[in-house]
Amino acid sequence: MSSVPFELAWLIPLLPLGAALLIALFGRWLAERGGWLAVAAGGLSLSLAVPIAWNGLQLREPFTSSFGWFAIGQLQLRLGIYLDQLTALLLIVVSLVSFLVLIYSIAYMHREGPRLRRYYAEMSLFLGSMLGLVLADNYLMLYLFWELVGLCSYLLIGFWYERPAAAAAAIKAFLVTRLGDLFFLVGLLLFLIDFKTLSFAELFSLQVSPQRPWLLGLGTLFFFAGAMGKSAQFPLHLWLPDAMEGPTTVSALIHAATMVNAGVYLVARTMPLLIRAPVDLLVIALLGGFTALFAATLATVNTDMKRVLAYSTISQLGYMFLGLGAGGFAQALTTQEGAGYAAGLLHLLNHAFFKALLFLGAGAVMHAMSDSTDLRRMGALWPKLKLTGTAMLIGALANAGIPPMSGFWSKDEILAAAFSGGHPALLTAWLLGFATVFLTSFYMFRLWFLAFAGRPRWPEGARPHEAPPLMAWPLVILSLFALSSGFLSSAGLRRYISLGEPHLMPARELLAQTFANPWTILSSGLALAGLAIAYLLYHRGLDLARYRTALGGSVYRLLLERYYLDRAAITLARRVTVGFARLLDRFDQAVVDGLINGIGRASVGLGQRLRRTVTGSINDYASWILAGVALFLLIYVIWR
Amino acid sequence: MTTFPLAAYLGLSAVLFVLGAYGLLISRNGIKILMCIEILLNSANLNLVAFAAYHRDALGYVMAMFSIGLAVAEAAVGLSILIALFRLKRRIDVDWLRSLKG
Numbered sequence A: 001m002s003s004v005p006f007e008l009a010w011l012i013p014l015l016p017l018g019a020a021l022l023i024a025l026f027g028r029w030l031a032e033r034g035g036w037l038a039v040a041a042g043g044l045s046l047s048l049a050v051p052i053a054w055n056g057l058q059l060r061e062p063f064t065s066s067f068g069w070f071a072i073g074q075l076q077l078r079l080g081i082y083l084d085q086l087t088a089l090l091l092i093v094v095s096l097v098s099f100l101v102l103i104y105s106i107a108y109m110h111r112e113g114p115r116l117r118r119y120y121a122e123m124s125l126f127l128g129s130m131l132g133l134v135l136a137d138n139y140l141m142l143y144l145f146w147e148l149v150g151l152c153s154y155l156l157i158g159f160w161y162e163r164p165a166a167a168a169a170a171i172k173a174f175l176v177t178r179l180g181d182l183f184f185l186v187g188l189l190l191f192l193i194d195f196k197t198l199s200f201a202e203l204f205s206l207q208v209s210p211q212r213p214w215l216l217g218l219g220t221l222f223f224f225a226g227a228m229g230k231s232a233q234f235p236l237h238l239w240l241p242d243a244m245e246g247p248t249t250v251s252a253l254i255h256a257a258t259m260v261n262a263g264v265y266l267v268a269r270t271m272p273l274l275i276r277a278p279v280d281l282l283v284i285a286l287l288g289g290f291t292a293l294f295a296a297t298l299a300t301v302n303t304d305m306k307r308v309l310a311y312s313t314i315s316q317l318g319y320m321f322l323g324l325g326a327g328g329f330a331q332a333l334t335t336q337e338g339a340g341y342a343a344g345l346l347h348l349l350n351h352a353f354f355k356a357l358l359f360l361g362a363g364a365v366m367h368a369m370s371d372s373t374d375l376r377r378m379g380a381l382w383p384k385l386k387l388t389g390t391a392m393l394i395g396a397l398a399n400a401g402i403p404p405m406s407g408f409w410s411k412d413e414i415l416a417a418a419f420s421g422g423h424p425a426l427l428t429a430w431l432l433g434f435a436t437v438f439l440t441s442f443y444m445f446r447l448w449f450l451a452f453a454g455r456p457r458w459p460e461g462a463r464p465h466e467a468p469p470l471m472a473w474p475l476v477i478l479s480l481f482a483l484s485s486g487f488l489s490s491a492g493l494r495r496y497i498s499l500g501e502p503h504l505m506p507a508r509e510l511l512a513q514t515f516a517n518p519w520t521i522l523s524s525g526l527a528l529a530g531l532a533i534a535y536l537l538y539h540r541g542l543d544l545a546r547y548r549t550a551l552g553g554s555v556y557r558l559l560l561e562r563y564y565l566d567r568a569a570i571t572l573a574r575r576v577t578v579g580f581a582r583l584l585d586r587f588d589q590a591v592v593d594g595l596i597n598g599i600g601r602a603s604v605g606l607g608q609r610l611r612r613t614v615t616g617s618i619n620d621y622a623s624w625i626l627a628g629v630a631l632f633l634l635i636y637v638i639w640r
Numbered sequence B: 001m002t003t004f005p006l007a008a009y010l011g012l013s014a015v016l017f018v019l020g021a022y023g024l025l026i027s028r029n030g031i032k033i034l035m036c037i038e039i040l041l042n043s044a045n046l047n048l049v050a051f052a053a054y055h056r057d058a059l060g061y062v063m064a065m066f067s068i069g070l071a072v073a074e075a076a077v078g079l080s081i082l083i084a085l086f087r088l089k090r091r092i093d094v095d096w097l098r099s100l101k102g
Helices: A006-029 A031-057 A085-108 A110-135 A139-157 A164-195 A200-204 A213-230 A239-245 A248-257 A261-269 A278-299 A305-333 A339-368 A386-400 A406-419 A424-452 A469-491 A507-516 A518-538 A550-560 A562-613 A618-638 B006-026 B030-055 B058-089
Strands: A063-072 A075-083
Touching: A006 A031, A006 A063, A006 A075, A006 A110, A031 A085, A031 A110, A075 A085, A075 A110, A075 A139, A085 A110, A085 A248, A085 A261, A085 A339, A085 A469, A110 A139, A110 A248, A110 A261, A139 A164, A139 A213, A139 A239, A139 A248, A139 A261, A164 A200, A164 A213, A164 A239, A213 A261, A213 A278, A239 A248, A239 A305, A248 A305, A248 A339, A261 A305, A261 A339, A278 A305, A278 A424, A278 A562, A305 A339, A305 A406, A305 A424, A339 A386, A339 A406, A339 A469, A386 A406, A386 A424, A386 A469, A386 A518, A406 A424, A406 A469, A406 A518, A424 A518, A469 A507, A507 A518, A550 A562, A618 B006, B006 B030, B030 B058
Parallel strands: none
Antiparallel strands: A063 A075
């Protein structure tokens, strides 16, 4: 594999971007309106990305290649690629999942007809931008692609723009993520002003200016705020559940496996700077742990299949941030390896596979149930959809973190890293994450049992049927990854992705140690308990009504209303923003307009007076000139 | 050759200047205005030359030469304006040219 030179990494994002352009221009005449071209570009990118990433994992120093883009004064801005282990990991995740999703799209989106051109052009643009984002060698370029993936997300959520809900969801996603992006931009400017560079290589080798050490912490905190928007962390999580209005393939690719990971990637990329600001890392870990629990509670009551998965995504992203924060903090305080860093990133890898699997499975279920996502209208699909059911069962087991599935390994390492983090904040975050284990398992199996078990509650005339082969194959491949990627990555890939000197152990020892840890046993027990309760409630039909208490009822209402946060956001927008806008309007009318009109009126008045001097008579003008010269002479003589 | 004191030249120059300025203010005839401007310029030239001789500094002569050159150009432009004006209105009196009145 060593024959593929790293310079070819330039082609990885350029191929899908080129495909996007071609599809946008000539999609009308292409097979499947450009679908196969998008698949081909994605496949070529994948076949380049795999060997390059494989070699990249073994690099000692990051590979960089760049050229000058533009210069502002002393400031040189460059376009380039920065390839290290982190980039390699993301390259594999992004290119592999997108390739599978694009193949799946051919079958899933087939009915869309002429609109497919727009779909494949936007998907290819997204893929190219996402690959560019992980390959970027400086923050400005990263920001550029960051905005591009945000744009693609907006366009694809609103793919069925004639539906008001989809159009509103697209706008909501755009506005909420933009709020985060704004913080990212402020952080970027702070860095630019103080460090005069945005290049990763230069920033990571930089010594902090001793006059302003707080600036690093503040700038990176702003970066994290940007990551919160992209990765849907509380309180900027509002957009992700609504983003499910887009096609399911879009949810699988953008809102589960790739774009939402951009925030995690940004924090991981900034880690060399973040470990100089340990307080930021505690904030990241705590907010991640909180979001994990918070989103998991919301997933337990939702009746929309895709939205349950969306809340699950938010929750799992919270785990990743918890891992990164804990790992970075350990590295910042001691010089030991921050194990949570690797665990968080491996969780990103595992999550991308099992969540893409779950979403594509949900797509297959929707395909079978004439596009319905309502869990209350499903049930007993197992005999009809054996393959989809198996795939989703594997995904659910992986997401729930039941050993030996993939989610278990990385989640367990994250919790272990937070537990041994040595700070009360990390311990709090661990507790939040630990409680989430139970809820995760509960809501995942609630979803599975509601869809595939129990009695059929199908709408009139529903005829569930298994997915066509083009949709089935990606499910099978992703199932294999969801089964195996956890242990393989923890035992194998782990050695390449580490913060500080990795603490390695052979596979057998890893197994022995993992299952000797009482907390691991307990968390697995919790996960199994969640499974059991979901089984009792949604398969055996245990009636909860007898146990319903006033408190339980109000908690249920609170969860159904999503903690009233969406309403609060709307109220905030109505009252505060509109009120503020009114205030500004009044200021604009009175002060700004008043100033301009006043200047105009004064000029007119002055002109009215001055016009009397303009008689049109040359002799008068000559007298003015002479009088003026005489006056100046007089002044000169007197004040000489 | 008889040499006059500097003050004599300056006095002559001042008289010329006042004459020119007076003419400029009261004349209505365009040609007369141009002539008055010439007188003003030449009073200044006389000053320049007188001081140049007094200080033995050639710069004053140079300035005077420039000034004469400029005066030629000015006279040419001014006369052509007057000719154009005459063709248009058949008059060269300036006191009724009031279309620029504000």
